[in-house]
Amino acid sequence: MHNKSLAELSASLQSGEISSVELTQHFLERIKRHDSALNSFVTVTEEQALSAARQADQLIATGQAGQLTGIPIAQKDIFCTEGIRTACGSKMLDNFISPYSATVVEKLDTAGMPLLGKLNMDEFAMGSSNETSFYGPVKNPWDLERVPGGSSGGSAAAVAARLAPIATGTDTGGSIRQPASLCGLTGIKPTYGRVSRWGMIAFASSLDQAGVLGHSAADCALVLGAMAGFDAKDSTSIDRETPDYSASLSTPLEGLKIGLPKEYFDEGLDSGVGKVVDTAIERYRTLGAEVIEISLPNTHLAVPAYYVIAPAECSSNLSRFDGVRYGYRCKDPKDLTDMYERSRGEAFGAEVKNRIMIGTYALSAGYYDAYYLKAQKVRRLISDDFKRAFEQVDVIMGPTSPVTAFKIGEKADDPISMYLSDIYTIAVNLAGLPGMSIPAGLVEGLPAGLQLIGNAFEEGKLLNIAHQFQQVTDWHLQSPAAFA
Amino acid sequence: MAWETVIGLEIHAQLATRSKIFSGASTAYGAAPNTQACAVDLALPGVLPVLNREAVRMAVKFGLALDADIPQRSVFARKNYFYPDLPQGYQISQFDQPIVARGHLDITLENGETRQIGVTRAHLEQDAGKSLHEDFHGLTGIDLNRAGTPLLEIVSEPELRSAKEAVAYMKKMHALVQYLEICDGNMAEGSFRCDANVSVRPVGQVEFGTRAEIKNLNSFRFIERAINYEVERQIDLIEAGGEVVQETRLYDPDKGETRSMRSKEEANDYRYFPCPDLLPVEISTALLDEVRQTLPELPDEKKQRFMAEFSLSEKDATELSANREIAEYFEVVAQGCGEAKMAANWVMGELSAHLNKADIPIAECPVSAKTLTVLIQRITDKTISGKIAKDVFVELWSGESDVDAIIDSKGLKQITDSSAIEAMIAEVLENNPSQVEQFRAGKEKLMGFFVGQVMKASKGKANPGQVNEILRRLLNS
CATH class of the missing domain: 1.10.10.410 (Arc Repressor Mutant, subunit A)
Structure with a gap:
């Protein structure tokens, strides 16, 4: 049951072959059985899930069901869920029961998807390995000694281990695509503004975007379609109709122009991963695509610019966690300053503090022009690189991550090496473009992903291109043996 | 040595929108603590601001009234600092791209001279909540009802040269925002308040002296007293061989003095940067035209018209046009009775005296403009004398409404036999x-x-x- 696609599950539910309660129960049992090894869930919402499943069964029985009705989902713990703890991977919010739900959560509720629980993540989404979580690291189902990637590491591990059919994630610099790559999943980060940020706890507001991690492009297309759309509560969401992503999946790729940025195939790329990517590109040729080498000359500036802009925004976004109104407050503060210092000092983890410090510094008087302003200029240059490229090609392809899953603890003391995990994904966020990662092969038994980058609002085209690949390959159907 | 005073004012006018600048919560004054603070005002995790378009229109209206430059695009920025009544840990304000750029305001001085004061800029921002230090047994209570209320901060050039000029400017601005119906002008509730930047320099010196900023002045009297005190303090200090330090000071109305609050060294680095949750505000020519249509006759225009139409002196016309409601009241009476000078005298005399004594605005005046018109007509048609009319007015003030009935029942009709x-x-x-x-x-x-x-x-x-x-x-x- 847990290896079926969403379309197959939907058909089984509609035909009465299984009920939503049975399906939900099945995944809840898998979570119970397997998650102690993975640590992918921080909260399991069994009661709510079963109650929602019963409602879904009624809708199905009365013919009022949509395609997703009755299929359970798990939410990254960055999305506020009414009445359920929303901790964002942090001690700061360990006691925070959200009084409201994120738009994404409401939309998927409305679509009839029972919520299995909340997924582990790097603290406030800051990390590429899921090691910064207050709730402990998540293990990669393909190798329990390795990281699942981050920050949506819980989402990736849970779906890869078939503890949930699909899960939401968020992506600020690669946080959907990189864990999808490391766990052998299909993950999509849509165009900035496509999915509402209301109720999604902000890390770097101008970069954060919600998306989905699943087994296939077809699965992602269904759920992304239900999540996307304009929201008056988010001033940066875009008032543009959401296309039917499933309808365009079958468009043939004859004549498709694929751009390969030479900067994405540099010495930092692991040779095994490089081979997987080359093979995938070859496969696209056989599907009728034309491959063109392109240049994104400012690629090398993406990581430095990102590590100014994202920390700058996070240093401000995280100021609200002050111990005054909700969240962690230190014991017996002796005065206001003591309360601020100890509440924040005791509840934020090291990586979050790092970034707050970097961001505060970058915005300080006398440094603003040299750092923040310059980073914004670089951001425009990077955006222009992509604009020029899309005059030439329909899609850009390359590796998602330079390496496969690394060992837990391996990069924990080397932040620069950790930051370079996102070297190929970060530019996409800076430009606000849609990006995907699809499973393209295994390197020494570990999954490696192919990244697809599209022009603004062309997530439909990306899903189509990914789906066509998945029609002729079966990397997306492979699962880690221990969780088959 | 002769000294010159240099003053610049930063006025905070609370905009009269029904809801807050970035949330749907009500802005009504006086509700129970924290009953008018929604998820956005509380800065819960994950919430986002949405700009109130009405606040933008009001700011644009203000800009048009000042004949100011209104840029096509303005940007909201975050001003970062920690304070318990600032829930986000930053105030959403405007920094280098305000909604209203350079404009000006003419003020009339006591000697009748008119001066043009430059207005550097006016920008939109959100107000903070309130910290309550009493009744909490050593703890601080936070009331976030006011958090997120829209403010227009109006910054003048340092072109005011005395406390009296500062008050004249403040009064003129106060009248203007009420004319425009963008602020209720209620200074006691803090809807209209200012910070004053004060420095002194020897007459003839071009460079400014070091300034002190006096915070949160919320009455015309306090502004005048606080500035005069501060000017004297600075002159005494310099003449005694000391130096003025750049600092923030508070005015204590009970002691009539200003006190140091924090020095420049202790000042925050606010780390302004564009707010990534809000798009830049685009002001189209269509919006400018639309808002321009809603502009009322402004105080200066009204003054000129009163002088031309009713042959009033400049002094009377200035006084009568300073408050929109009083001006409108006067005009009804003047047109109704056909004796503008008498109408002016009555409005500025008996009526104002009664209003001041009762401390009520003209909107709550028990004597309507129509009633006062009839009363003046009874003077001009010689039914009663001006002196008797004052007695009749007292009756009207205390609730009677029929002028002729009062004259009849009290036998006040004038003897002309x-x-x-x-x-x-x-x-x-x-x-x-x-x-x-x-x-x-x-x-x-x-x-x-x-x-x-x-x-x-x-x-x-x-x-x-x-x-x-x-x-x-x-x-x-």
Whole structure:
């Protein structure tokens, strides 16, 4: 049951072959059985899930069901869920029961998807390995000694281990695509503004975007379609109709122009991963695509610019966690300053503090022009690189991550090496473009992903291109043996 | 040494929108603590601001009234600092791209001279909540009802040269925002308040002296006193060989002095940067045109018209146009009774005196403009004298509404029958033979005494013109 696609599950539910309660129960049992090894869930919402499943069964029985009705989902713990703890991977919010739900959560509720629980993540989404979580690291189902990637590491591990059919994630610099790559999943980060940020706890507001991690492009297309759309509560969401992503999946790729940025195939790329990517590109040729080498000359500036802009925004976004109104407050503060210092000092983890410090510094008087302003200029240059490229090609392809899953603890003391995990994904966020990662092969038994980058609002085209690949390959159907 | 004072004001005008600048919560004053603070105002995790378009329109209206530059695009920025009543840990404000750029305001000084004061900019921002330090047993209470209320911060050039000029500017701005109906102007509730940047320099020196900023002045009287105190403090300090330090000071109205709050060294680095949750504000020419249509006649225009249309002096016209509601009241009376000068005198005299004494705005005045019109008409048609009219006014103020009914029931109708007046005068002359003698011997000042006696005898009802005329005739006969 847990290896079926969403379309197959939907058909089984509609035909009465299984009920939503049975399906939900099945995944809840898998979570119970397997998650102690993975640590992918921080909260399991069994009661709510079963109650929602019963409602879904009624809708199905009365013919009022949509395609997703009755299929359970798990939410990254960055999305506020009414009445359920929303901790964002942090001690700061360990006691925070959200009084409201994120738009994404409401939309998927409305679509009839029972919520299995909340997924582990790097603290406030800051990390590429899921090691910064207050709730402990998540293990990669393909190798329990390795990281699942981050920050949506819980989402990736849970779906890869078939503890949930699909899960939401968020992506600020690669946080959907990189864990999808490391766990052998299909993950999509849509165009900035496509999915509402209301109720999604902000890390770097101008970069954060919600998306989905699943087994296939077809699965992602269904759920992304239900999540996307304009929201008056988010001033940066875009008032543009959401296309039917499933309808365009079958468009043939004859004549498709694929751009390969030479900067994405540099010495930092692991040779095994490089081979997987080359093979995938070859496969696209056989599907009728034309491959063109392109240049994104400012690629090398993406990581430095990102590590100014994202920390700058996070240093401000995280100021609200002050111990005054909700969240962690230190014991017996002796005065206001003591309360601020100890509440924040005791509840934020090291990586979050790092970034707050970097961001505060970058915005300080006398440094603003040299750092923040310059980073914004670089951001425009990077955006222009992509604009020029899309005059030439329909899609850009390359590796998602330079390496496969690394060992837990391996990069924990080397932040620069950790930051370079996102070297190929970060530019996409800076430009606000849609990006995907699809499973393209295994390197020494570990999954490696192919990244697809599209022009603004062309997530439909990306899903189509990914789906066509998945029609002729079966990397997306492979699962880690221990969780088959 | 002769000193020159240099003052710049930063006025905070609370905009009269129904909901907050970035959330749907109500802005009504006086609700129970924290009952008007929604998820956005509380800065819960994951919430986002959405700009109130009405606040933008109000700021644009203000800019048009000042004949200011209104850039096509303005940007909201975050001003970062920690304070318990600032839930986000930053204030959403505007920094280098405000909604209203350079404009100006003309003020009239006491000597009648007019000066143009430059307005550097005006920007939109959100207000903070309130910290309550009493009644919490050593703890601080936070009320976030005010958090997120829209403010327009209006920054003047350092072109004001005395406390009096500062007050004149503040008053003019106060009148303007109320004319525009963008602020209720209620200073006691903090809807209209200012910070004053004050420095002194030797007359003739071009460079500015070091300034001190006096925070949160919320009455015209306090502004004047605080500035005068501060100017004296700075001059004394410099003349004693000291130096003014750049700092923030608080005015203590009880002691009538300013006190240091924090120095420049302790000042925050606010780390302004564009707010990534909000798009830049685009102001189209269509919006400018639309808002321009809603501009009322402004105080200066009204003053000029009052002078032309009603032949008022500049002083009277200035006073009557300073408050929109008073101006409108005056105009109804002036047009109704056809005697603009009398209408002006009544509005600035009896009416203002009663309003001030009762401490109520004209909107709550118990005597309507129509009623005052009738009262003045009864003076001009000689039904009653001006003096009796004041008594009638007192009746009207205390709740009566029919002028003629009061005159009838109290028998206040003026006596214009010459023979009756003559009989009263004869009696007065008969009873005061020595004064008659003195008058006839040349002590003409006694005329007033006789008029007074006759008016007294007539209980004020005798027509004063006739009294004068008949008295003169009888005394000189």
